[in-house]
Amino acid sequence: MQEQNQDINQKRDYTRKNQDINNQDNNQDIESDSIRAFAYLCPQCGKIALAARDSFALLASNWNPACSCGKSNLNIQFDGSFFHFQVPCGLCGEIHAASCTPDRILKATAAFNCPNTGDFCCFAGDAKQIQKRLPELESLSLSLSRAAENNQNNNLNQNASPFLNDIIMYEILSELRDIAARPNGIQCQCGSKLYKMRVRRASVDFICQDCGGRLRIPAASDQDLDDLCCHMRLVIPGKSL
Ligand SMILES: [Zn+2]
Numbered sequence: 058m059q060e061q062n063q064d065i066n067q068k069r070d071y072t073r074k075n076q077d078i079n080n081q082d083n084n085q086d087i088e089s090d091s092i093r094a095f096a097y098l099c100p101q102c103g104k105i106a107l108a109a110r111d112s113f114a115l116l117a118s119n120w121n122p123a124c125s126c127g128k129s130n131l132n133i134q135f136d137g138s139f140f141h142f143q144v145p146c147g148l149c150g151e152i153h154a155a156s157c158t159p160d161r162i163l164k165a166t167a168a169f170n171c172p173n174t175g176d177f178c179c180f181a182g183d184a185k186q187i188q189k190r191l192p193e194l195e196s197l198s199l200s201l202s203r204a205a206e207n208n209q210n211n212n213l214n215q216n217a218s219p220f221l222n223d224i225i226m227y228e229i230l231s232e233l234r235d236i237a238a239r240p241n242g243i244q245c246q247c248g249s250k251l252y253k254m255r256v257r258r259a260s261v262d263f264i265c266q267d268c269g270g271r272l273r274i275p276a277a278s279d280q281d282l283d284d285l286c287c288h289m290r291l292v293i294p295g296k297s298l
Pocket residue numbers: 099100101102103104106124125126127128129
């Protein structure tokens with residue numbers, strides 16, 4: 058309540074001063090200084106959300122400035138002693154609660170950090186100061202979108218290929234072709250030379266068509282390839298034996 062009274066006094070002083078000096082330019086300077094700015098990283102679109110409001114309006118009522126995407130908004134409340142913020146966090150996706158004295162917002166600049174990542178996710182206060190801090194938020198937003206892009210690319214690669222490791226699978230299949238081309242290269246313990254080959258995500262199966270015996274060749278790692286290259290021939294363990 059004391060803070061509010063101070064502000065009312067300030068307003069009175071300023072009105073009196075204004076009447077005394079009767080200077081329009083001076084009036085505009087004070088007006089622009091009373092504008093407080095807010096910036097946060099939007100968790101929905103990944104961009105920086107910016108908003109500004111007059112000090113008196115901030116003290117007078119709650120405010121929910123939204124990001125230009127319309128999918129997230131800051132919540133600012135003044136309870137007569139403290140400002141309370143609900144900050145949608147673009148770094149971790151949670152909503153963080155923060156409080157501070159009116160002076161920190163009205164006469165300086167407050168920076169709130171994400172408790173999960175330790176980086177600043179919201180600035181509130183002097184517009185010029187915030188403008189200077191924006192590159193911090195911008196570089197965070199850039200590295201986050203790069204990380205998201207990488208994840209997406211990895212997912213796309215995984216979706217595009219049915220194999221765990223394309224290169225290893227290619228090498229394994231080419232090695233198996235060589236082995237199969239040798240006389241009696243692949244045969245079953247039961248004596249059969251008829252088999253089916255089934256290529257899986259991270260292995261290749263050989264199934265004897267006579268006894269149903271099965272041999273699995275792992276095809277996921279360099280080690281799997283090395284192991285296979287030791288073999289001149291492959292023998293399917295027969296089921297009846
Ligand atoms: Zn947004």
